[in-house]
Amino acid sequence: MTLVLLAxxxxxxxWALASRxxxxxxxxxRAVRLGLPLLFGGTALVMWELLVRGLDVPRAILPxxxxxxxxxxxxxxxxxxxxVQTILKGALTGYALGCAAAVLTAILxxxxxxLRRGLLPVGTVMAALPIVGIAPILVMWFGFGWxxxxxxxxxxxxxxxxxxxxxxxxxxxxxxxxxxxxxGASPRQALMALKLPAAMPFIFNGLKICxxxxxxxxxxxxxxxxxxxxxxxxxxxxxxxLALDVVWAAIVVSALAGTIFYGIVALIERGVTFxxxxxxx
Numbered sequence: 001m002t003l004v005l006l007a008x009x010x011x012x013x014x015w016a017l018a019s020r021x022x023x024x025x026x027x028x029x030r031a032v033r034l035g036l037p038l039l040f041g042g043t044a045l046v047m048w049e050l051l052v053r054g055l056d057v058p059r060a061i062l063p064x065x066x067x068x069x070x071x072x073x074x075x076x077x078x079x080x081x082x083x084v085q086t087i088l089k090g091a092l093t094g095y096a097l098g099c100a101a102a103v104l105t106a107i108l109x110x111x112x113x114x115l116r117r118g119l120l121p122v123g124t125v126m127a128a129l130p131i132v133g134i135a136p137i138l139v140m141w142f143g144f145g146w147x148x149x150x151x152x153x154x155x156x157x158x159x160x161x162x163x164x165x166x167x168x169x170x171x172x173x174x175x176x177x178x179x180x181x182x183x184g185a186s187p188r189q190a191l192m193a194l195k196l197p198a199a200m201p202f203i204f205n206g207l208k209i210c211x212x213x214x215x216x217x218x219x220x221x222x223x224x225x226x227x228x229x230x231x232x233x234x235x236x237x238x239x240x241x242l243a244l245d246v247v248w249a250a251i252v253v254s255a256l257a258g259t260i261f262y263g264i265v266a267l268i269e270r271g272v273t274f275x276x277x278x279x280x281x
Contacts, residue, residue, distance in 0.1 A: 010043060018043075049064045075246060079250065083231065086231040087231070090153060091149070094218065098210070102157070105119075127159040138152050152218065152221040153217040163206075164209070171202065
């Protein structure tokens, strides 16, 4: 009971400190903007540790953060090999190929009106397909290696990226397009000078959405067949062995990889679309 009371006191202290920082004179500074999420995260971890130990929760149900950190350190080499298999091979390959193919298809759709009318509705239906339905099929087609996971990611990211890219390419106003024709610009010149720059915020929005989908697709696809390596394989086998600390360690790796992945895309977006109102402070 003492640890439970200490957890409640930790929550109260964290809330009071967060409120003071959020409403203080330096609320808009970079240090406060970075510090508040860290404070909330740290408070949650401390409460998690104290509550699990204070309530004697079995580790097979919910391990404390200290046990997860210990499992992370003990399985660092294994988790790195899993990360290379799942993220650096499966997720990134499928993400790069799927997004590139979607942008190229969007350029073609923007030029050919019948494709826009016929392909995009099909894309909406395909984007709604459940991953648990298509993943086993693609694993059977492409085998148990990372290639099948890349294929699943390709299918998952292609249509969301296509919809965003087409919307971006059509974001240029009719007056702007007429002006390009008045200046005698060729379709290629209009694409490079007007449509692609206008589409960049939409394209990066799609890239950020697909960065999350890629990780989910690669991990879930490994549940349906994988060599003895991969984050999805590690999670499924560790659950069967009731090694929940290893499961959570793999989840932490996935979350860190997803955060880094998303952050890199957002950083590139800031450099490319610095002129857009969304990038202004």
